[in-house]
Amino acid sequence: MSLSAARSRILHAWRATLGGVTEQPMTPEHSSGTRLDPWFGAYAERAHGMRASEIRALFAVANRPEVVSLAGGMPFIEGLPLDVIGEAMQRLIRTKGTTALQYGSGQGEESLREKILDVVALEGVEAHPDDVVVTTGSQQALDLVTRIFVDPGDVVLAEAPSYVGALGVFRSYQADVVHVEMDADGLVPAELEATLTRLESEGRPVKLLYTIPNYQNPAGVTLSLERRPQVLEICRRHGVLVVEDDPYGLLGFEGDPLPALRSYDAEGVLYLGSFSKTFAPGYRVGFVIAPHAVREKLVLASESSILSPSNASQLAVDTYLETCDWRGQIKTYREMYRDRRDALVGALSEHLPSASWNVPGGGFFVWVRLPEGLDAKSMLPRAVTGRVAYVPGTAFYYDGRGAGHMRLSFCYPTPERIREGVRRLAAVVNAEAELVQLFGTSARPDDDPTDVEIPSPDLA
Amino acid sequence: MSLSAARSRILHAWRATLGGVTEQPMTPEHSSGTRLDPWFGAYAERAHGMRASEIRALFAVANRPEVVSLAGGMPFIEGLPLDVIGEAMQRLIRTKGTTALQYGSGQGEESLREKILDVVALEGVEAHPDDVVVTTGSQQALDLVTRIFVDPGDVVLAEAPSYVGALGVFRSYQADVVHVEMDADGLVPAELEATLTRLESEGRPVKLLYTIPNYQNPAGVTLSLERRPQVLEICRRHGVLVVEDDPYGLLGFEGDPLPALRSYDAEGVLYLGSFSKTFAPGYRVGFVIAPHAVREKLVLASESSILSPSNASQLAVDTYLETCDWRGQIKTYREMYRDRRDALVGALSEHLPSASWNVPGGGFFVWVRLPEGLDAKSMLPRAVTGRVAYVPGTAFYYDGRGAGHMRLSFCYPTPERIREGVRRLAAVVNAEAELVQLFGTSARPDDDPTDVEIPSPDLA
Numbered sequence: 038m039s040l041s042a043a044r045s046r047i048l049h050a051w052r053a054t055l056g057g058v059t060e061q062p063m064t065p066e067h068s069s070g071t072r073l074d075p076w077f078g079a080y081a082e083r084a085h086g087m088r089a090s091e092i093r094a095l096f097a098v099a100n101r102p103e104v105v106s107l108a109g110g111m112p113f114i115e116g117l118p119l120d121v122i123g124e125a126m127q128r129l130i131r132t133k134g135t136t137a138l139q140y141g142s143g144q145g146e147e148s149l150r151e152k153i154l155d156v157v158a159l160e161g162v163e164a165h166p167d168d169v170v171v172t173t174g175s176q177q178a179l180d181l182v183t184r185i186f187v188d189p190g191d192v193v194l195a196e197a198p199s200y201v202g203a204l205g206v207f208r209s210y211q212a213d214v215v216h217v218e219m220d221a222d223g224l225v226p227a228e229l230e231a232t233l234t235r236l237e238s239e240g241r242p243v244k245l246l247y248t249i250p251n252y253q254n255p256a257g258v259t260l261s262l263e264r265r266p267q268v269l270e271i272c273r274r275h276g277v278l279v280v281e282d283d284p285y286g287l288l289g290f291e292g293d294p295l296p297a298l299r300s301y302d303a304e305g306v307l308y309l310g311s312f313s314k315t316f317a318p319g320y321r322v323g324f325v326i327a328p329h330a331v332r333e334k335l336v337l338a339s340e341s342s343i344l345s346p347s348n349a350s351q352l353a354v355d356t357y358l359e360t361c362d363w364r365g366q367i368k369t370y371r372e373m374y375r376d377r378r379d380a381l382v383g384a385l386s387e388h389l390p391s392a393s394w395n396v397p398g399g400g401f402f403v404w405v406r407l408p409e410g411l412d413a414k415s416m417l418p419r420a421v422t423g424r425v426a427y428v429p430g431t432a433f434y435y436d437g438r439g440a441g442h443m444r445l446s447f448c449y450p451t452p453e454r455i456r457e458g459v460r461r462l463a464a465v466v467n468a469e470a471e472l473v474q475l476f477g478t479s480a481r482p483d484d485d486p487t488d489v490e491i492p493s494p495d496l497a
Numbered sequence: 498m499s500l501s502a503a504r505s506r507i508l509h510a511w512r513a514t515l516g517g518v519t520e521q522p523m524t525p526e527h528s529s530g531t532r533l534d535p536w537f538g539a540y541a542e543r544a545h546g547m548r549a550s551e552i553r554a555l556f557a558v559a560n561r562p563e564v565v566s567l568a569g570g571m572p573f574i575e576g577l578p579l580d581v582i583g584e585a586m587q588r589l590i591r592t593k594g595t596t597a598l599q600y601g602s603g604q605g606e607e608s609l610r611e612k613i614l615d616v617v618a619l620e621g622v623e624a625h626p627d628d629v630v631v632t633t634g635s636q637q638a639l640d641l642v643t644r645i646f647v648d649p650g651d652v653v654l655a656e657a658p659s660y661v662g663a664l665g666v667f668r669s670y671q672a673d674v675v676h677v678e679m680d681a682d683g684l685v686p687a688e689l690e691a692t693l694t695r696l697e698s699e700g701r702p703v704k705l706l707y708t709i710p711n712y713q714n715p716a717g718v719t720l721s722l723e724r725r726p727q728v729l730e731i732c733r734r735h736g737v738l739v740v741e742d743d744p745y746g747l748l749g750f751e752g753d754p755l756p757a758l759r760s761y762d763a764e765g766v767l768y769l770g771s772f773s774k775t776f777a778p779g780y781r782v783g784f785v786i787a788p789h790a791v792r793e794k795l796v797l798a799s800e801s802s803i804l805s806p807s808n809a810s811q812l813a814v815d816t817y818l819e820t821c822d823w824r825g826q827i828k829t830y831r832e833m834y835r836d837r838r839d840a841l842v843g844a845l846s847e848h849l850p851s852a853s854w855n856v857p858g859g860g861f862f863v864w865v866r867l868p869e870g871l872d873a874k875s876m877l878p879r880a881v882t883g884r885v886a887y888v889p890g891t892a893f894y895y896d897g898r899g900a901g902h903m904r905l906s907f908c909y910p911t912p913e914r915i916r917e918g919v920r921r922l923a924a925v926v927n928a929e930a931e932l933v934q935l936f937g938t939s940a941r942p943d944d945d946p947t948d949v950e951i952p953s954p955d956l957a
């Protein structure tokens with residue numbers, strides 16, 4: 038197939054997947070269904086804003102092999118020792134099958150909860166197995182925490198920008214998310230203090246601070262060592278519970294991990310962890326470490342939601358931690374992802390000097406500011422036509438900001454593909470910049486900010 | 498250890514596990530935590546009633562080997578061919594590992610959704626793979642359906658009695674559950690009609706009818722063939738969506754399965770299925786079959802809740818369905834459970850003629866009415882001391898009824914253990930009946946009916 042034929046095919050598929058969403062006006066009717074849905078009038082209030090975000094439609098196209106996806110947050114698990122894991126799984130079923138295949142406890146298997154403590158100890162977290170609740174990925178932990186703490190209208194603080202999947206959960210429980218600014222050292226304590234003081238003077242109840250202190254998604258920045266106790270002190274003084282989401286903490290590229298917020302404060306922090314990035318996401322095993330009374334509520338909420346997390350998955354991770362070299366695997370991941378970060382940052386310097394970005398010390402993401410006047414969301418269809426994909430910055434804000442930014446992931450494509458992707462991206466950006474110079478803007482109005490952006494699994 | 502020492506040990510453990518709950522007055526403070534919880538004032542409204550039900554405390558004791566548990570709903574999976582399954586799991590990781598261990602789609606793996614249609618076809622359900630949403634057990638399906646349809650104060654209709662785990666979900670979304678009476682042929686259409694008419698005249702919005710048409714949990718009855726279209730016609734006329742929960746439909750002891758409600762009506766029924774009873778619960782794989790627009794909302798709600806169901810679990814079930822004799826395994830289960838039902842019903846006739854019960858045509862449960870004046874809940878500690886456990890009928894009602902009933906499960910213990918359990922139960926019941934004759938009653942006031950009864954995994 039010729040290049041232009043391939044482009045036309047992609048554009049066609051892209052329009053087809055996007056069409057149903059973007060060509061409809063954003064009225065309440067459309068956001069809650071259509072008259073063709075016989076149950077149109079029956080949905081709960083919280084479901085009214087639930088609709089697929091436009092960027093979801095991207096993935097049907099971006100996952101095609103001819104597109105370099107710098108969009109997804111999928112870990113590169115091809116390097117896992119599948120033979121070893123397969124054998125361990127066989128042994129597990131043969132020797133512990135009647136446990137692995139049975140219902141388990143709502144809180145999770147004790148042997149796994151014990152081993153989880155070995156993992157979090159690497160970030161200075163000391164806890165008791167009784168403090169751990171195993172969840173179906175840390176996404177379920179986010180859902181449960183929000184469920185037990187957030188009434189409609191309550192405020193949740195989140196970094197600006199923040200993880201799209203967390204914003205989606207908060208929104209689905211009808212919370213108000215208020216963003217707190219970051220700089221190169223992460224969340225700015227003075228901004229946090231000022232925001233809390235302002236919200237208190239307005240009489241608005243703040244329930245949670247949601248923060249990703251290490252290699253933040255999407256901004257890639259890390260909360261400095263100095264600021265960690267400061268953030269905790271401010272939250273404690275204002276009576277705000279800290280939700281520390283830490284999927285990337287062990288995936289730093291230099292030096293030892295920083296101490297987790299939870300290592301300073303056992304009563305004021307809910308620590309959310311996951312095996313999705315340090316091992317594999319397919320088992321959907323995450324966890325929360327919580328103060329006693331909160332832990333009890335989380336278990337009850339989880340039992341109401343799923344009865345019990347999968348014993349098969351839990352014992353699989355338990356077996357992996359017991360019989361495989363999980364520390365060595367994390368080291369392998371760190372080196373691989375460092376190479377990919379270097380490839381991405383190097384290619385940006387070479388091909389896209391008109392943009393600016395940070396150099397993350399770990400994790401999966403680089404946060405790019407486009408040249409003045411460019412809109413990452415309106416440019417996206419043209420980028421996909423140019424066979425490269427990213428996530429526009431608007432996805433990571435609750436308040437419509439972010440049009441001038443994009444998140445580039447370096448976790449999944451090889452360094453060579455990353456370089457090719459940035460070359461393609463630069464061509465799209467440069468063409469877009471020319472348009473802006475000629476016509477003043479390429480942007481279009483923001484979407485309805487009241488829509489619930491539901492996370493796509495690819496955005497994790 | 499002597500028998501009386503064993504009894505004293507059990508009673509001590511029982512009181513210890515029960516103590517923290519029953520010895521506290523049922524004030525709002527206690528139901529939402531204590532002053533020792535620093536986050537006491539921060540919980541959401543919906544979490545206020547969340548506390549462990551008393552019968553949960555039972556299981557810490559009832560799971561001891563010396564107790565015959567007729568309480569749990571755990572399937573007897575010891576008969577599964579673990580060698581065959583273990584080998585299939587090894588092959589799965591070796592050949593499809595990078596898919597099994599990766600994130601998946603929110604809706605679930607297509608190959609599994611296709612195979613699910615082969616299973617439900619046995620009950621006359623015809624659907625498209627696109628209509629299926631894979632969930633983390635059918636408990637998650639219940640949670641998602643309630644999430645998208647039920648606002649606080651909305652009414653959900655449920656059979657009297659009904660599955661404790663569903664009542665817990667409805668309650669956690671602050672629904673009002675209104676029970677509809679059953680007889681030996683299941684839900685009574687005239688009662689359904691009368692209840693709907695009454696609620697409409699009261700201006701109360703009814704969102705869902707929740708029904709378990711086959712071998713109902715806990716009552717063991719089956720909705721007759723004649724009544725199936727009648728129930729659907731009434732619901733359609735009143736604009737009420739039917740949630741058909743069908744974990745036991747293929748576990749009938751005589752003849753072919755009855756056609757599912759979904760087989761009559763694709764637009765008015767959400768069909769909930771599960772592999773927990775026909776294969777194994779440890780993978781936590783359930784599913785919903787839903788009309789198109791509802792299915793879309795369910796996927797969005799599921800992604801917000803867990804991103805995606807476990808690919809490892811889904812492919813494990815997919816592999817099982819593809820490479821193992823799943824139809825043969827269901828036949829094995831049916832025969833085993835029929836023998837156990839016969840053992841239970843036979844032992845009741847022999848040892849407990851003062852009670853009455855139904856003889857279920859399938860599933861896991863017999864619903865027993867105690868002799869006049871006996872209270873199954875207040876008797877429970879004495880039963881556990883007597884080394885037999887059951888679930889008191891009150892767990893299955895939203896309105897405090899059920900004290901004179903108990904649910905006996907025949908799914909997990911062997912026929913011999915079942916007979917021994919009933920012998921022990923008869924001794925407890927007879928001693929209790931003597932007390933009632935002497936003192937008039939053994940009952941105590943009902944617990945606060947506003948507490949949320951959260952399902953224990955053992956009660957599934």
